[in-house]
Amino acid sequence: MRKISFEPIFRHGLLMLVVLFTLVPILFTFATSLKYFRDIISGSLAFTPTLVNYQRLLDPSQSNFLRLTFNSLIVAAGTMVIVLVIASLAAYSLSRFRWRPLWSGLLLGTILFIHMLPPVTFLGPFYLIARALNIYDTVLAVIMGHIVLNLPTATWILLDFFAEIPKELEEAAMVDGASRFESLTRVLLPMIQPGIAAAGALAFIFSWRDFLFSLSLTSTPRGMTIPVGISSFVQEYSIRYGEMAAGAFFAMIPALLLVAFAQRFIIKGLTLGALKG
């Protein structure tokens, strides 16, 4: 008796449009990055693929992109490690011990606050701090900024994971003679590995993505990261589309890898911040 429904076709059709809208800029950029200049301006769909744009981009004698990649990796890895240490210890302390609401509220409130403020607010003071510490134009200055940027999400994710571990487990370890430190490192931290992975992956990617801190706390390739390199390249050589596209696609690789391999962690981490706030 049921009518044949066109609703699913219509529904998936609309959603495919959304998918298309999302993918077209990425695919167009990828295709452009594989084109010779003549194929870019001819605009035809058929072209001879080439890696020349990537070669030029990664050739140290022609561009500083390799140096910037190295900086980006140092900054992202450094940020990730520091943020994970601070956030996991803090999340442990806040979730496993009794704190007066005033203190925990103050800490979590501050964290929420820095998550919401536009990063541009920190520019002036951070610039002066970097100058005073003599780390202006180094990766250290950028890491300093990225710690602030990434602490909130990491802390929320880890708090959530600590909260799910029953208190008895830790107590059992301590009855067996383990110190607090041992029970943290040998019992609790191994149990929240997925949380650490999620928090770490997000800290890495959000450090890798950032533009503003690197832009304002560095001035030479000594401390600059990839986004600043791309931006100055785009503004200097607005006609070199192939290399522009190659740079943009290159910078997207960590994001694409994460989407491919660690999607579930990431979605949880991304939505958690929202629901915690």
Added chain:
Amino acid sequence: MNLSSSAPTPRSPGLASRIGNFIDRTFQYWTIAPLVITLLLLVAYPSVQLLRMSVSEVDIVKGQTVWTFVGAKHLETALQDPVVPVAFKNTLVFVIAVVIIETILSLLISILVSRSRHLVGLYRTVLLIPLLVPPIAIGTMWRLMYDYNYGFINQALALIGIAGPTWTASPKLAMPSIILVDLWHWTSFMFLIILAGLESQPVELNEAARVDGATETQILRYITLPLLRPTLVTAVMLRTIFAFKVFDEIFLLTGGGPGTATEVISLYIYKVFSGQFRLGYASFLALALALIISVFVIFYRRLAQRTTA
């Protein structure tokens, strides 16, 4: 008498274990200390500096920072600065436009996805990408898309015989072009939050209503949407607050132009800070922005508490 039995007695434990005990008893404080120190050094101290800077002229002379107290001078400058009201107005237009459009789109997309059994993984995967890609790469991609001669959009328009406009270089189209890029980047954010909300809804209610003869539209109108309200409020408020942060894509695509058509407050603060090197004035504007956001955050907290209570 056996001398070798003079091991420490239980009553006087060794120094090491006393320290161990002390650390154990105060472990709560040792573990929170790194966070507290970080927040003091990288949030509290910079906040005080920001306050100081906003009432001072700050110059770097021969590597030395020179402070001059100027009181409310920056406020006067801001009130006379012709760009400030334009930047605030553009920011407001941008924020309102993207929040409204993204709310509608993400609500629509998440309802469609939540009704699907197939391909859900694909939709979720593809929509996650824009949130993780570097915004500068997004800006670069859209620069290629919008390019007057060789961009995807104008080439596609040329196929059907339309001569495409200059998009980001046109005073009228620059802001809409920026908004379109933001839709590409941020619609997914609200989509993920709303989808999580929809998936946590009990299916029994819908089934009961269906048994009682309710149509799908009625279920949506009287069950799904009312249950979704708290999630929706959270998503909208968060997106509003985050939308004020917009910087990277505008920096790359238009630099605030043409003229001041896409000048937003974050970008203008950066220009005052970096281009004109007026640290004090930039800090004053940053402080003003921070205060506006704070009002939103407090309002949001109240609202969130009320809707979840």
